[in-house]
Amino acid sequence: MDAKTKVGTWIGFVLIMLWCLFPVAWIISLSFKSEGETATGSAQFLPKEPTWDNYSAILDNGDFTRALINSFGIALIATVLSVIFATLAAYAIARLDFKGKRLVLSLALAIAMFPVVSLVGPLFDMWTTFGLFNTWPGLIIPYMSFTLPLAIWTLSAFFREIPWEMEQAAQVDGATSWQAFRKVIVPLAAPGVFTAAILTFFFAWNEFVLAISLTSTTSSRTVPAQMSFFVGPDPFNPPYAQLATASVIVTLPVIIIVLLFQRKIVAGLTSGAVKG
Amino acid sequence: MSTTIATEPQAGKGKESRPVVSDRSAAENRLGLKLVAPAVILMLLVTAWPMIQALYLSLFRYRLTAPDDREFIGIDNYVTVLTDSLFWRDTWNTLLIMVVTVAVELVVGFAFAMVMHRIVFARGLMRTSILIPYGIITVVSAFAWQFAFSLNNGFVNSWFSWLPWITADTNWYGDHWPAMFAIMVSEIWKTTPFMALLLLAGLAQVSEDMLEAAKVDGATWWQRLTKVILPNMRAAIMVAVLFRALDAYRIFDNIFVMTRGAQDTESISFLTYRQVIEQMQLGLGSALSVLLFLSVLLLAWLIVKLFKVDLAQARGEG
Numbered sequence: 090m091d092a093k094t095k096v097g098t099w100i101g102f103v104l105i106m107l108w109c110l111f112p113v114a115w116i117i118s119l120s121f122k123s124e125g126e127t128a129t130g131s132a133q134f135l136p137k138e139p140t141w142d143n144y145s146a147i148l149d150n151g152d153f154t155r156a157l158i159n160s161f162g163i164a165l166i167a168t169v170l171s172v173i174f175a176t177l178a179a180y181a182i183a184r185l186d187f188k189g190k191r192l193v194l195s196l197a198l199a200i201a202m203f204p205v206v207s208l209v210g211p212l213f214d215m216w217t218t219f220g221l222f223n224t225w226p227g228l229i230i231p232y233m234s235f236t237l238p239l240a241i242w243t244l245s246a247f248f249r250e251i252p253w254e255m256e257q258a259a260q261v262d263g264a265t266s267w268q269a270f271r272k273v274i275v276p277l278a279a280p281g282v283f284t285a286a287i288l289t290f291f292f293a294w295n296e297f298v299l300a301i302s303l304t305s306t307t308s309s310r311t312v313p314a315q316m317s318f319f320v321g322p323d324p325f326n327p328p329y330a331q332l333a334t335a336s337v338i339v340t341l342p343v344i345i346i347v348l349l350f351q352r353k354i355v356a357g358l359t360s361g362a363v364k365g
Numbered sequence: 366m367s368t369t370i371a372t373e374p375q376a377g378k379g380k381e382s383r384p385v386v387s388d389r390s391a392a393e394n395r396l397g398l399k400l401v402a403p404a405v406i407l408m409l410l411v412t413a414w415p416m417i418q419a420l421y422l423s424l425f426r427y428r429l430t431a432p433d434d435r436e437f438i439g440i441d442n443y444v445t446v447l448t449d450s451l452f453w454r455d456t457w458n459t460l461l462i463m464v465v466t467v468a469v470e471l472v473v474g475f476a477f478a479m480v481m482h483r484i485v486f487a488r489g490l491m492r493t494s495i496l497i498p499y500g501i502i503t504v505v506s507a508f509a510w511q512f513a514f515s516l517n518n519g520f521v522n523s524w525f526s527w528l529p530w531i532t533a534d535t536n537w538y539g540d541h542w543p544a545m546f547a548i549m550v551s552e553i554w555k556t557t558p559f560m561a562l563l564l565l566a567g568l569a570q571v572s573e574d575m576l577e578a579a580k581v582d583g584a585t586w587w588q589r590l591t592k593v594i595l596p597n598m599r600a601a602i603m604v605a606v607l608f609r610a611l612d613a614y615r616i617f618d619n620i621f622v623m624t625r626g627a628q629d630t631e632s633i634s635f636l637t638y639r640q641v642i643e644q645m646q647l648g649l650g651s652a653l654s655v656l657l658f659l660s661v662l663l664l665a666w667l668i669v670k671l672f673k674v675d676l677a678q679a680r681g682e683g
Contacts, residue, residue: 102484110497112506177400178405186393197408200412202661208654210654213641230410238408294502295502298638302642333512339505340502343500
């Protein structure tokens with residue numbers, strides 16, 4: 090690599106890091122500003138007197154902690170169920186020869202592009218009739234439907250790469266079919282399943298349209314919905330610092346997952362669309 | 366996918382003889398259908414069924430606040446929507462946001478992908494960092510940027526006051542264009558990493574030998590980019606554009622948090638939401654839902670036809 094490209098790459102590296110981390114640094118900084126500071130206006134980047142007050146206020150806020158529980162519960166249940174269904178479907182798509190395979194993949198693709206907002210009205214109507222409005226299942230069911238496409242595409246791409254002959258080879262070597270499945274196939278398929286689970290969790294954790302439309306109280310409101318309704322006592326002066334604090338708290342799980350599993354996430358994101 | 370197509374002509378070799386289905390392949394067929402059935406039913410239950418419901422409701426004058434006044438009015442709701450300037454203004458906003466954000470993301474995302482492809486150090490660190498905007502909740506991104514552009518508590522005005530059109534009192538949410546700009550910044554910030562990662566995967570498919578050969582033949586940097594790199598990663602670019610364009614067309618979260626549609630920044634998704642949930646106009650809202658669905662369909666079809674996107678080929682199944 091010549092010197093010019095080297096310098097260019099370095100500049101690019103710094104710019105990318107700035108792009109990705111600067112806004113995160115900004116909400117962290119804002120979360121340490123005191124309520125008094127933001128009320129009078131605080132145009133500088135860093136807090137004048139950093140304080141943990143916002144964190145204790147947010148964690149004492151019953152509505153927020155309740156929303157956090159809802160978010161975790163709904164996202165986790167939707168992820169587990171969605172990945173189970175997607176694994177069955179992806180296995181069939183990758184390994185079996187059956188009519189309508191193309192149709193299933195096309196359907197999944199069509200649903201991945203579906204405008205969620207256009208379902209809000211009819212779903213609202215249906216969910217009130219079935220008693221699913223403002224409940225956990227009322228969000229879990231649509232989250233499963235909308236994450237299945239991504240999970241099926243990612244998993245079928247992964248499953249196609251698995252050397253399935255190894256299962257038979259193990260059986261020839263004297264393993265029972267259960268042993269062959271558990272000792273050979275599961276370890277090979279696990280990374281793909283795990284990747285699909287992470288992407289599914291991200292979707293459910295992020296979802297906003299349905300979360301504000303199909304819930305009405307804190308019994309099922311997730312964090313993004315709760316945050317958007319959290320305006321504080323003065324509508325003209327939103328509680329900047331507390332909203333920033335809530336933002337930091339809901340971003341923590343995302344950062345932890347990204348730190349632990351970045352390789353898997355990248356593989357999953359790109360395998361679904363482009364095979365590298 | 367290719368195997369299904371390949372087997373068909375084989376099975377029907379003799380023109381009049383019907384394809385022979387062995388017991389084994391019939392059983393495989395049944396098992397395959399059984400395994401995909403739960404996923405397919407679940408996907409249809411929450412999309413196709415409500416969509417049919419929306420189609421039906423869109424033919425009625427129907428407010429949830431007065432359910433007994435439901436009255437069949439045929440296509441009147443569609444006439445109302447399509448003759449309303451609000452609908453067209455929101456469609457224009459949505460298209461504008463889509464075109465500008467996808468164009469910027471494509472350029473910036475490609476630059477990012479080039480850097481990530483070439484870099485030899487800190488690959489893991491960079492991949493981790495680039496996944497943070499991707500993973501962050503859109504509502505959080507919207508708040509972060511809303512506050513950054515805020516009049517009293519944002520740093521943008523003081524940091525960029527050297528620009529002639531920005532002063533300490535610039536109210537970004539007081540006018541149409543600045544508000545649209547702020548919304549697009551948040552959208553672009555969050556979704557560029559996704560674009561960059563898809564393009565990075567495409568870049569990996571461009572053969573280094575070919576690049577080396579072009580270099581030896583004296584091709585300039587620009588020639589190598591436009592004649593070798595871009596044509597060879599066309600499929601990846603088109604898939605990224607398709608996904609991002611359709612996603613941008615559905616923009617909602619950023620607008621909801623940052624402006625609530627003030628200063629004419631409403632998108633078509635936001636208009637639909639407002640009619641259905643805030644105004645409880647289920648009939649009119651359903652007409653909007655159907656139109657939104659049709660426009661996404663049209664857009665997807667246009668992009669696929671115009672750029673000849675072949676998703677199967679992009680997945681290496683061609």
